[in-house]
Amino acid sequence: NAGVTQTPKFQVLKTGQSMTLQCAQDMNHEYMSWYRQDPGMGLRLIHYSVGAGITDQGEVPNGYNVSRSTTEDFPLRLLSAAPSQTSVYFCASSLAGGRKETQYFGPGTRLLVL
Amino acid sequence: AQKITQTQPGMFVQEKEAVTLDCTYDTSDPSYGLFWYKQPSSGEMIFLIYQGSYDQQNATEGRYSLNFQKARKSANLVISASQLGDSAMYFCAMREAINTPLVFGKGTRLSVIA
Numbered sequence: 700n701a702g703v704t705q706t707p708k709f710q711v712l713k714t715g716q717s718m719t720l721q722c723a724q725d726m727n728h729e730y731m732s733w734y735r736q737d738p739g740m741g742l743r744l745i746h747y748s749v750g751a752g753i754t755d756q757g758e759v760p761n762g763y764n765v766s767r768s769t770t771e772d773f774p775l776r777l778l779s780a781a782p783s784q785t786s787v788y789f790c791a792s793s794l795a796g797g798r799k800e801t802q803y804f805g806p807g808t809r810l811l812v813l
Numbered sequence: 814a815q816k817i818t819q820t821q822p823g824m825f826v827q828e829k830e831a832v833t834l835d836c837t838y839d840t841s842d843p844s845y846g847l848f849w850y851k852q853p854s855s856g857e858m859i860f861l862i863y864q865g866s867y868d869q870q871n872a873t874e875g876r877y878s879l880n881f882q883k884a885r886k887s888a889n890l891v892i893s894a895s896q897l898g899d900s901a902m903y904f905c906a907m908r909e910a911i912n913t914p915l916v917f918g919k920g921t922r923l924s925v926i927a
Contacts, residue, residue, distance in 0.1 A: 730912070732915070734917075739919060740919060741918055741920050742917040744914045744915075744916070749912045757914055789858060791915075795912075799863060799865055801848065801860050801863060802860075802915050803860070804858035806856070807856050807857070
């Protein structure tokens with residue numbers, strides 16, 4: 700199992716550009732989520748999905764879109780990049796949304812918006 | 814209101830000593846799960862330990878144990894016999910109802926001194 704994979708590892712964008720951060724898991728996990736990590740802020744939830752075709756907003760969804768057409772993939776789209784979106788982005792997945800289900804994280808994507 | 818509070822931004826510990834990282838949480842749900850993750854300087858998120866709200870005993874995983882005090886709503890992580898490789902950020906997290914997101918604290922940076 701590759702676990703949770705994220706691409707790219709690092710990206711530089713100009714303000715106003717759009718891009719998609721890819722996330723895939725091969726563990727047949729129903730639950731997937733996107734977080735961003737900023738210094739001193741911990742991990743903040745952007746969007747999450749409890750299964751294919753179902754997504755919901757987290758704490759900081761503005762400027763981001765998601766879709767979940769398959770169980771395996773959960774891409775995060777930046778519609779028009781802003782410097783405030785400079786951050787490290789983590790994708791995570793778990794078997795289900797149960798209280799005791801451990802979330803497994805991808806290696807992260809470091810994004811710099813100029 | 815913050816659901817997860819980690820009051821120690823940074824901690825130092827001597828190698829081979831034990832250290833306690835504090836975590837308090839806020840929930841009115843009687844059923845919840847508490848998690849600790851480690852983030853070394855390489856950036857990946859590593860799951861350490863889980864405690865369920867109905868678990869009768871404190872969770873232990875090797876050198877990690879969780880000091881769970883339900884009435885005080887605290888879930889402190891205890892690392893015994895600290896090693897240099899324990900130097901990292903540590904995050905406490907909680908999941909309340911089924912299919913709700915994992916909510917993180919802001920983290921504690923632990924530095925182990927030789």
